[in-house]
Amino acid sequence: MSTIPNLAPDLNFGRFWLLTEEGYLINDCQRSLIQDPWLPLVEEWMEGCVVGLGDRLHSLYLRGSIPRGLAVQGLSDLDGIVLTHQPLDDLTTQILFTLAQKLSRRYLFCPKVEILPLTLDDLRGDWAVLLATQGLNLWGQDVIPHLPPVKVSPALVHYLPTLEQDLQRVTTELRHSPTCTLSRCRWICPRLVRAGFELVMESEGQFTRDLGLSAVRFGVYYPQQARGMNLALKLALEPTGDRGGLLVFLQQFGGWLVREFGVNQQNSFLH
Template identity: 35%
Template sequence: MNAILKTGDLLTTDSQGFIINPCSFEKISPPWTEIIADLKTAYREIFGKKLHSIYLRGSVPRGKAISRVSDLDSLAVISGNLEKSELTKIQLACRKIKHQYPFCKNVDFLCVSYREIIESESILKMLIKTQSLCICGEDITLVFPNYKPGIEMVSHAFELAEDLKILQDELQCLGNNNIFYSKFIKDRCAWIMKRIVRTGLELVMLREQVYTRDLYPSYLLFSKHYPNQQRYMRKALELAINPSDNLAGLLIFLREFGSWLVEEIDIVFADYKC
């Protein structure tokens, strides 16, 4: 079982209050350099001339990666749309890379079209600008606006109600005769709990005027403003790090604490939600 590490940082801001991107090549060190090189090669082989640029997110480009704990999070911007055959190839490539480098907990990828990023108001714009490092191609963040901690940086709260509903429906329909039953529940548990903890930060971000995606400081700041809910957010933090396959217990937690979060989101963001 992984211990809860009291690590993580708030993103710093400049003299005008804009977020300073903490990622840089200088912060990446072995053995992460080798796995990044293989991931870059895989993207190039799969997408060829369609590949516009590649970005790393998360702890690795910030120099905060922890062996056997941290994921390698990547995003590829491509010309045109993602084909089904390309999706299959990148999925297989990421699984192969993860197997080759056991110190990396998971190799995550996301592929989006250049047009979608440039022309839409996608939250990915903010994530790429403030928390990503371009490792290949033309850096599109140079034309993106700067961001301050505020409503434009809310990436989970407005979708949490739908995320909870879809996941609960999915889990309730899950048959326990599936050989991947335990792994599937644990994977989904970790995914939703990370979203819950980060939503906790978003609930207090406007009041604190700070931002982070790191789980532990998100939990601390939420608990500062919601002491009566601290034990529930602590449980979410624990499950994000050590996910459980206790389906019944997970559904109860999501129904009870999840419902409270959704109600609080409606209150805090009443002036912003459509």
């Protein structure tokens, strides 16, 4: 049986996005909210991208907890978006990868530095929604004011549609490489929590990416599954090395999320 503890962590539960009178999400990212020790990391990331990309670069954006003033040392990643005029070649992509590795080694309080390259042509669908609601322009011409506003709607559902494939991939990796248990746990469990909130988001009429708040609101609508959600939250914050226990948990709770999403989709189709 799994040795993974079933504990709900004690943490700041986060906040919902504010809404306009018309119901559109208000992007609450601000440059002034980027505080030490994150500020030097962000500045070095910006400089590395500008120097490394040169005239290929259109603009730079930061998303996630850092530009919202909610970053937690040892937990929060730097989530950067590089907007370019054209797709990057392999050499330039490697420059960004090397930069991310260098910064991760230097700023040990930040578990991961992620640099997502997008082109102007990519700014539709999910990427446009992400940038409009969660992006902060740090360099170059800001495209966010030109993106369509976003309401709480299926347009914000990001994790559920790919959850089954994500679980299959992680399960395969865990079975073939026991040494990746911690990293795979750290990657998949936040996705479980956010996917769970996406099941109840439209009923809530509000949006959040904050893990604690997502777990709490999920439990209101699915009290019988709150135990599994609390464990997903625990493992997102404190990844386990128990490969067997993690595999069982992903099969059980992750499988339930996938099935429930399918049921909801079927019900929506019928109505």
